[in-house]
Amino acid sequence: MNLRIPGPTPVPSEVAQAGAAEMINHRGPEFDALIRRVTERVKRVYQTEHDVLTLTASGTGGMEAAVANHVTPGERALVVTIGEFGKRFVEIVDAYGAQPVELAVEFGQAADPARIDAALKADPAIQTVLITHNETSTGVTNVYLPEVAEVVHRHGALLIVDAISSLSSIPVKTDAWNLDVVVSGSQKGWMTAPGLAFVSVNERAWERQAANKTPRYYFDLRKARSSLEKGETPWTPAVSLFFQLDRALDLMFEEGLDAIYERHRRLARMTREGMKALGLELLAAEGVESDTVTAVKMPAKVDGSKFLSIAQQEFDAVFAGGQGSLRGKIFRFGHLGYVTEEDVRAGLRAVEGTLAQLGHAVAGRA
Amino acid sequence: MNLRIPGPTPVPSEVAQAGAAEMINHRGPEFDALIRRVTERVKRVYQTEHDVLTLTASGTGGMEAAVANHVTPGERALVVTIGEFGKRFVEIVDAYGAQPVELAVEFGQAADPARIDAALKADPAIQTVLITHNETSTGVTNVYLPEVAEVVHRHGALLIVDAISSLSSIPVKTDAWNLDVVVSGSQKGWMTAPGLAFVSVNERAWERQAANKTPRYYFDLRKARSSLEKGETPWTPAVSLFFQLDRALDLMFEEGLDAIYERHRRLARMTREGMKALGLELLAAEGVESDTVTAVKMPAKVDGSKFLSIAQQEFDAVFAGGQGSLRGKIFRFGHLGYVTEEDVRAGLRAVEGTLAQLGHAVAGRA
Numbered sequence: 161m162n163l164r165i166p167g168p169t170p171v172p173s174e175v176a177q178a179g180a181a182e183m184i185n186h187r188g189p190e191f192d193a194l195i196r197r198v199t200e201r202v203k204r205v206y207q208t209e210h211d212v213l214t215l216t217a218s219g220t221g222g223m224e225a226a227v228a229n230h231v232t233p234g235e236r237a238l239v240v241t242i243g244e245f246g247k248r249f250v251e252i253v254d255a256y257g258a259q260p261v262e263l264a265v266e267f268g269q270a271a272d273p274a275r276i277d278a279a280l281k282a283d284p285a286i287q288t289v290l291i292t293h294n295e296t297s298t299g300v301t302n303v304y305l306p307e308v309a310e311v312v313h314r315h316g317a318l319l320i321v322d323a324i325s326s327l328s329s330i331p332v333k334t335d336a337w338n339l340d341v342v343v344s345g346s347q348k349g350w351m352t353a354p355g356l357a358f359v360s361v362n363e364r365a366w367e368r369q370a371a372n373k374t375p376r377y378y379f380d381l382r383k384a385r386s387s388l389e390k391g392e393t394p395w396t397p398a399v400s401l402f403f404q405l406d407r408a409l410d411l412m413f414e415e416g417l418d419a420i421y422e423r424h425r426r427l428a429r430m431t432r433e434g435m436k437a438l439g440l441e442l443l444a445a446e447g448v449e450s451d452t453v454t455a456v457k458m459p460a461k462v463d464g465s466k467f468l469s470i471a472q473q474e475f476d477a478v479f480a481g482g483q484g485s486l487r488g489k490i491f492r493f494g495h496l497g498y499v500t501e502e503d504v505r506a507g508l509r510a511v512e513g514t515l516a517q518l519g520h521a522v523a524g525r526a
Numbered sequence: 527m528n529l530r531i532p533g534p535t536p537v538p539s540e541v542a543q544a545g546a547a548e549m550i551n552h553r554g555p556e557f558d559a560l561i562r563r564v565t566e567r568v569k570r571v572y573q574t575e576h577d578v579l580t581l582t583a584s585g586t587g588g589m590e591a592a593v594a595n596h597v598t599p600g601e602r603a604l605v606v607t608i609g610e611f612g613k614r615f616v617e618i619v620d621a622y623g624a625q626p627v628e629l630a631v632e633f634g635q636a637a638d639p640a641r642i643d644a645a646l647k648a649d650p651a652i653q654t655v656l657i658t659h660n661e662t663s664t665g666v667t668n669v670y671l672p673e674v675a676e677v678v679h680r681h682g683a684l685l686i687v688d689a690i691s692s693l694s695s696i697p698v699k700t701d702a703w704n705l706d707v708v709v710s711g712s713q714k715g716w717m718t719a720p721g722l723a724f725v726s727v728n729e730r731a732w733e734r735q736a737a738n739k740t741p742r743y744y745f746d747l748r749k750a751r752s753s754l755e756k757g758e759t760p761w762t763p764a765v766s767l768f769f770q771l772d773r774a775l776d777l778m779f780e781e782g783l784d785a786i787y788e789r790h791r792r793l794a795r796m797t798r799e800g801m802k803a804l805g806l807e808l809l810a811a812e813g814v815e816s817d818t819v820t821a822v823k824m825p826a827k828v829d830g831s832k833f834l835s836i837a838q839q840e841f842d843a844v845f846a847g848g849q850g851s852l853r854g855k856i857f858r859f860g861h862l863g864y865v866t867e868e869d870v871r872a873g874l875r876a877v878e879g880t881l882a883q884l885g886h887a888v889a890g891r892a
Contacts, residue, residue, distance in 0.1 A: 161550070163549055163550070163551065165551050165553075168549050168550075168551075168552060168762060168765055169549065170548070170549050171549050171766075173546075176545075176546035176547075176549075176766070177546050179542075179545055179546060179719075179766060180539075180542035180543050180545060180546045181542075182527060182536075183534050183537050183542075183719065184527070184529070184534075185529065185531050185534075185844045185846070186534060186720070187531075187846070188838070188844060216582070216583060216584050216587070216721050217582060217583055218582050218761040218763065218764070219761070219762065220743075220744055220760075220761035220762070221582070221583070221744045221761070224743055233741075251743065252743045255742065255743040255746075256741045257741055345762070347762055347765075353545075353549065353764065353765055353766035353767075354552070354582070354762045354764055354766075355582050355721050355763075355766070355767060374741070375594075375599075375621050375622045375623055375740070375741060377586075377590050377617065377618045377621040377622075378583065378586055378587045378745075379744075380621075395584040395585070395586035396533065396534060396584040396585065396586070396711070396713055396720045397584065397720065397721075398720055398764060399534055399713075400542070400545060400719035400720075400721070400766070400767070401766070401767075404766075478550075478551045478554060480553070
């Protein structure tokens with residue numbers, strides 16, 4: 161199966177096998193060594209000297225941890241949304257009793273730091289800004305994230321970044337860009353099965369946590385930090401996923417982070433060019449296309465759900481549909497994590513073949 | 527390694543291998559079939575016709591879901607504690623802004639339904655009661671749970687049960703005993719790696735949820751239920767652990783639930799008799815000893831942490847120490863999930879050998 165969705169992504173067989181190793185005591189010396197070895201390397205991928213905590217949860221759990229630990233009930237928090245996952249931050253902020261102020265960017269576009277600056281000037285009470293680095297739902301990367309961080313800090317606010325589908329595939333310079341809280345998840349570029357979320361926390365964010373009264377327990381990052389000092393997690397961790405992640409990190413450092421980023425850039429370009437060669441249009445504006453997922457407009461008259469089922473049944477390729485208001489209007493092609501040129505080529509052939517079966521004449525082949 | 531802790535428990539190799547299967551789309555037809563097949567069988571183990579939701583989290587996440595969805599900020603909730611995991615419920619209730627009223631039972635004893643009745647009479651404002659079915663920290667089963675449920679409902683309150691370390695190893699009759707919310711976790715009798723939590727919810731509990739204003743998102747059981755109707759989870763699930771659980775359920779139904787319960791009873795008895803034959807005392811009072819974990823008093827003058835490290839290094843047996851106020855005073859021997867007579871015998875030999883190395887003369891061998 162050519163799993164071409166933006167996560168969960170294919171798990172290399174040696175990583176999958178590593179997860180089948182004999183179970184261990186999560187409060188014993190083996191796990192102590194494992195979590196320290198994993199954390200040290202996850203921090204290198206994050207490009208941070210600050211803390212990174214690993215939670216047993218999916219990426220949304222990491223987003224919730226970021227909100228529950230840093231956003232105060234009643235506060236007005238600016239949420240910059242460029243797609244569905246930005247809207248998820250709006251929902252979480254709202255669920256936790258804060259007031260989300262949404263700065264909605266047209267789907268397909270990246271956020272403009274000048275608009276964020278204006279929003280913060282207009283509403284000086286805002287102390288927290290939340291943003292998605294790479295929007296899986298639209299195939300857009302918020303390429304101006306370093307400038308956004310500069311604007312947010314100029315206003316004295318805290319910046320929380322969902323980098324679930326970018327970090328480990330696209331460079332994210334947590335410390336150099338001064339990102340206060342950054343969330344990622346195992347099932348994306350990390351080549352590990354879903355179930356682990358990562359949250360980095362710098363000193364500014366720890367200070368915010370100390371004063372925050374929001375209810376939290378399972379996702380309390382202070383508990384995660386004090387347990388990590390003892391080589392543990394506060395609650396039983398997903399041990400088999402730590403085994404997988406440990407092996408996946410071996411593979412990542414064997415390939416080298418720069419080589420990984422370059423491979424993602426190359427395969428993304430190949431995907432985009434392949435789609436255009438088929439006469440298809442991308443949702444993302446030029447210059448802000450994501451290097452981990454490409455969102456393609458569904459040609460008029462092509463039924464989105466038929467497209468997905470034929471691609472899978474006839475061409476063994478699994479794509480993702482559109483979410484929310486984009487349902488039926490786009491399909492999404494993932495090219496992150498454990499992915500090769502041949503996977504992308506096979507994916508493009510599947511797109512072409514599926515469209516042909518659905519009677520859509522592709523470019524140059526009418 | 528003879529992993530004799532009360533969880534995570536050993537994972538049978540075919541279950542571990544099942545987790546290494548090729549990754550799938552969590553929003554595709556394969557996962558749809560998987561979650562329906564798993565849920566139907568988890569419900570049979572729960573002995574319930576009501577809903578059971580599977581969350582990507584450890585057991586504590588399941589406990590938090592039970593509290594966040596059902597306990598209202600400000601309300602007084604009775605927490606019956608017979609050990610550390612009961613105290614965890616106290617902490618979660620407190621973290622979520624409710625007022626825990628603790629009914630603390632002496633460690634080693636089970637809760638007396640008459641005391642719960644008295645506590646509810648004395649404080650008629652209490653609408654929720656939380657209790658641990660099987661206390662991993664003390665090796666005690668709250669054997670009077672059916673009577674407790676009767677008392678709680680007579681007072682019109684809701685009953686939330688932590689059955690993490692009992693359900694699937696010890697009979698828990700969710701519907702017959704009228705248990706409103708019951709939590710369990712994959713890493714115990716379910717023979718699956720840690721990372722999935724189960725929460726059952728009956729109609730009375732759903733009604734409570736509808737009116738509850740507590741902040742919740744990742745653990746919002748209403749979202750889990752509406753996604754399950756579509757064969758999905760609201761957030762990316764721990765797919766590889768679902769693969770494992772699916773295979774583990776095959777093994778469980780091949781053995782048969784009654785045979786599993788009988789095996790646990792037999793191995794627990796063997797463990798207790800073996801300990802007594804070594805001249806060791808159990809923490810649990812007679813008649814309330816757990817069939818999944820035995821807590822053994824550390825003999826005077828034996829250093830608890832040396833005991834654990836020698837048992838592992840010299841005898842390849844991994845036991846758990848005491849938690850909280852019991853640290854250093856007991857060790858705990860797990861006999862749940864994928865465990866055989868030979869595992870128990872080897873564990874007992876390891877206890878004997880370790881004590882001998884530490885200069886403690888075991889019974890009859892001075």
